[in-house]
Amino acid sequence: MSNFSKTFSSTLGKKLVMSLTGLFLCVFLIVHLIGNLQIFKADDGLAFNQYAHFMTHFPPIKIISYLLYLSIIVHSVWALILTRRNKAARPIGYAIKPKDGSIWSSRNMGILGTIIFIFIVVHMSNFWFKYHQGYTPxxxxxxxxxxxxxxxxxxxxxxxxxxxxxxxxxxxxxxxxDLYKEVYTAFQQWWLVLFYVIAMAALAFHLIHGFQSAFQTLGWNHRKYFPIAKFVGLWGFGILIPLAYVAMPLYVFLTNL
Structure with a gap:
């Protein structure tokens, strides 16, 4: 086995891969959010549908989308492997859980990640699949x-x-x-909107820990700059971005009551 293979098959290697794929997904969240905000324009969905067409037909974006799908799969699989390894290394739990100062999100990344993964499957089946298969109006x-x-x-x-x-x-x-019409129809269902709220809450906690953890794993934790990463992770990815995402289904649902 080559040194390269040994590195990425080790626990540290898997953490490195998770950090890199996680940061790539963070960049995607920003880009996707900018496009999705077009739903708030009072133009009957023209800008939103133009954005949807661009994202699915512009060749460079299509290539990046394949990298995105791969990143989601690798990030999820590696997380599952690491979780199983951690449990195998400590098959019997502590009688008294140590007070190591870890926050709730860091101790429950597996649960949060599972909720997010289910959300991705539901989200893509509701919109991505229907759009690509011609089921939208x-x-x-x-x-x-x-x-x-x-x-x-x-x-x-x-x-x-x-x-x-x-x-x-x-x-x-x-x-x-008309993906805009499909979105408006879907978000008139209260249970789907509630699921999106729960998923975005899980995403917020996941990102609060995951964003700064990625910087630590990659060794980008200089005492001068790491506080900036913690600030961006908390207020940007942990609060602002999830709130912006959840605002869309809530806006659609509340304006159609």
Whole structure:
């Protein structure tokens, strides 16, 4: 076995892989959030559907998406292996749990990760799968370039061939799969919104510990800069980003009561 293989088959190697894939997923969370915020635009979903088309058809983004799927799988599998190794190393629990100063999230990363993984499966089956398999409805937008006014028309499956956008006599016409409508329909179900709230709470706790832990594992824990990583991990990834994500299903649900 080569030194490279030995390194990445060891516990430390797996932690390194988890740190790198975890930080990559953190970057994805930011990019995905920026796109998802288009749902708050009062344009009947035009900007959101344009974003969805771009993310699924722009070649560089498609390549990155495959890296994303691989990162999710590797991060999850490695986490499971490390958890099993830790339990095997200490098959009998402590009679009295040591007060080592660890926070709740650090002691329950396995539970939090499981909730997040279930969320990813549900989320992708609700939106990613339907969008890629053509199960979403279709829509046409007509935007007057002088006034900025946009009107919409639902398209039948027979009318829609592919995503197009063009200008005709001062009117910009865009025909698209209507993922926006699919999102609005899904988030009118209270139980799904509640599940998203729980999942985002789990994500918050997972990121609070995981973000700064990744920096420690990678050796980026200089006393001058590590407090910045802790601050970003807590307030950025632990609070702001999960709140922004959960705001979307809550907004859709509450505006349709």
């Amino acid at each position: 279709f829509v046409e937008y007509q935007t007057n370039l002088k006034t900025g006014e946009t009107t919409t028309r639902v398209l039948d499956a027979s009318e829609f061939k592919e995503y197009v956008t063009y200008v005709d006599n001062g009117i910009q016409i865009t025909q698209s799969e």
